Amino acid sequence: MTYSIAILGASGYTGAELIRLIAGHAQLKIEALGAFSKAGQPIKQVFPHLRHLDLPVLMQIDEIDFANIDLCFCALPHKTSQEVISKLPNDLKIIDLSADFRLSDPDDYKKWYGNDHAAKDLQKEAVYGLTEFYRDQIATARLVAGTGCNAATGQFMLRPLIQSAAIDLDDIILDLKCAVSGAGRSLKENLLHAELSEGYHAYAVGGTHRHLGEFDQEFSKIAGRSVHVQFTPHLIPANRGILATAYVKGDPTKIHDVLVSAYASEPFVEVLPLGDTPQTRDTRGSNFCHIGVVADRLPGRTIIVGALDNLTKGSSGQALQNANVMLGIEETEGLMMVPFFP
Incomplete structure (x- = not known):
């Protein structure tokens, strides 16, 4: 079975890393790439190293149709992420790579990030995304909060x-x-x-x-x-x-x-x-x-x-590992690549 994927914040480092990893995944297909300032550009213009891939053009997030999206990676900056996620469909599986849902207590979020939490109801359902220790909770979660690297x-x-x-x-x-x-x-x-x-x-x-x-x-x-x-x-x-x-x-x-x-x-x-x-x-x-x-x-x-x-196991690789668990796919799928050398 193939699952449809959206990546929001696809023009950043973690977004590019997600694209690289998903390109080698047998059961995931990127259907939408969201961005802000680079919306309207083809991915090869933003990341020339990805020019060989058949990918959708970057578009504004509010223009994406999520009706047929199975899972969404949110690789947006802190504070922006919670505002965007709060407007996404309630039945959409989401993995957030920012810090917005990592801290279970909204007061702790304000202490460390300096802003009031804008999606406290969503925070209550977020599961901390360190896969090796929260695997069972991640398997049934709708919203997973990726850890800091x-x-x-x-x-x-x-x-x-x-x-x-x-x-x-x-x-x-x-x-x-x-x-x-x-x-x-x-x-x-x-x-x-x-x-x-x-x-x-x-x-x-x-x-x-x-x-x-x-x-x-x-x-x-x-x-x-x-x-x-x-x-x-x-x-x-x-x-x-x-x-x-x-x-x-x-x-x-x-x-x-x-x-x-x-x-x-x-x-x-x-x-x-x-x-x-x-x-x-x-x-x-x-x-x-x-x-x-x-x-x-x-x-x-x-x-x-x-x-x-930090970009793979510390962020985007961890996110893909969580996505595999959430979708019932073999956890190692798309992630057993050999490290770069030299």
């Missing part, structure tokens, strides 16, 4: 350890490096090549990064008590990839065993042999997440390193 990386590394009480919950330090595509495609002065290349820098230092809202929500839910990680992100002059390093208190062998067991049947999360660490180049362009565990020189402390592609 940084939040996904940290959760793959730490969720099983919090669940099993393998680490000290009051001593978690997460240091994360993210490629520039994680900041989106809109023009920003600090992302100009001359100002970004040949160096990297910390940002949102001191606990102000928005993905901390997801860490607080999810880790505290698992633990049944308040859990607050110390988190500092860094922007690196690369197009794709996240490399996160967590410093925790706990036995490295036990931590490794817990992670191996947690992901033994997961097709997209691979735990490396104890002592090995991953690299972003090994997951680039793929839906895989690699995790490594190393014993620290200080007794009782462990270093955990995670790597994934």
Whole structure:
């Protein structure tokens, strides 16, 4: 069976990544591509690398006929997404890639994103989109909220350890490096090549990064008590990839065993042999997440390193994985591509 798909926000990085992934999917067909400023343009004009694909012309979202659309990906900016989704048909399956439905408490959304939530009724039915941990809920959901790419990386590394009480919950330090595509495609002065290349820098230092809202929500839910990680992100002059390093208190062998067991049947999360660490180049362009565990020189402390592609496993690949679950398709369909090399 073939399902009809719409992508809103198709002119951004995550929109382009969705098109790339769906082009290799046996059961999905793109019927509509929505955009704002680039509406009316053929996709080859916006993304020349997609010119070989037979795709509809970009159009204004309010001009799309959703009557025959089975599932809609919404890859729009924060705040815009909730306003658009609230006007879509009530029976349409939706996967939102923005932050608008990730935080279950609208007050938390206002705290981290600075705006009142404009679709509180929809928020009540949204399911958090970390597939490996919400698979059953996603299967019956109408609206799925994709995670932040940084939040996904940290959760793959730490969720099983919090669940099993393998680490000290009051001593978690997460240091994360993210490629520039994680900041989106809109023009920003600090992302100009001359100002970004040949160096990297910390940002949102001191606990102000928005993905901390997801860490607080999810880790505290698992633990049944308040859990607050110390988190500092860094922007690196690369197009794709996240490399996160967590410093925790706990036995490295036990931590490794817990992670191996947690992901033994997961097709997209691979735990490396104890002592090995991953690299972003090994997951680039793929839906895989690699995790490594190393014993620290200080007794009782462990270093955990995670790597994934922020545009794929951290966003659009995760969204397609969720779509497969929602539509009853084999979860790995369209996602088993080999990482880019070199």
